[in-house]
Amino acid sequence: MGRIEGLEVVRSRIHGYGMIARRRFAKGELVCYGDGVLWRDDEEFDDTYALILEDEHKQPLFWDLADQTRWLNHSCDPNSVVDAKFIPARETVEAAWTALRDIEIGEEVTYDYAFAASVAEPCYCGAAACRGVIVDPGEIDQLPDDLRRRLTIKRAG
Numbered sequence: 167m168g169r170i171e172g173l174e175v176v177r178s179r180i181h182g183y184g185m186i187a188r189r190r191f192a193k194g195e196l197v198c199y200g201d202g203v204l205w206r207d208d209e210e211f212d213d214t215y216a217l218i219l220e221d222e223h224k225q226p227l228f229w230d231l232a233d234q235t236r237w238l239n240h241s242c243d244p245n246s247v248v249d250a251k252f253i254p255a256r257e258t259v260e261a262a263w264t265a266l267r268d269i270e271i272g273e274e275v276t277y278d279y280a281f282a283a284s285v286a287e288p289c290y291c292g293a294a295a296c297r298g299v300i301v302d303p304g305e306i307d308q309l310p311d312d313l314r315r316r317l318t319i320k321r322a323g
């Protein structure tokens with residue numbers, strides 16, 4: 167698997183490893199594609215670095231990121247967004263990250279993981295708009311009490 171052009175894996179100020187820009191990305195520009203391996207709900211696999219999406223029958227699919235994109239950290243105020251779609255005919259997923267704003271050299275590239283409430287985690291992204299929990303804003307009402315106490319926002323919106 168080739169190294170992703172324009173990005174570099176470093177120790178992150180947010181968490182563990184992260185990916186920083188080695189060149190400038192303009193708002194709307196493709197940052198990278200994410201290569202991975204497809205897993206289904208009933209299989210044994212490690213979902214730590216997997217994008218979660220649905221197949222054409224609304225069944226959950228896991229795209230286990232198998233390249234450097236697995237080190238992209240979450241931010242509640244992200245500078246990129248991932249678009250992941252299942253391609254049934256090829257039993258594969260196409261995942262692409264696009265810049266939400268201009269990304270400067272040295273800036274960490276992040277996106278919003280928007281976890282379901284059932285797999286939400288405390289967030290330490292450091293953004294002024296940090297929700298306190300890595301969770302889909304639409305699932306805040308379903309958070310368990312221990313995570314709900316960490317919330318810095320009341321609900322979606």
Ligand SMILES: [Zn+2]
Nearest residue numbers: 242289291296
């Ligand atoms: Zn946060």
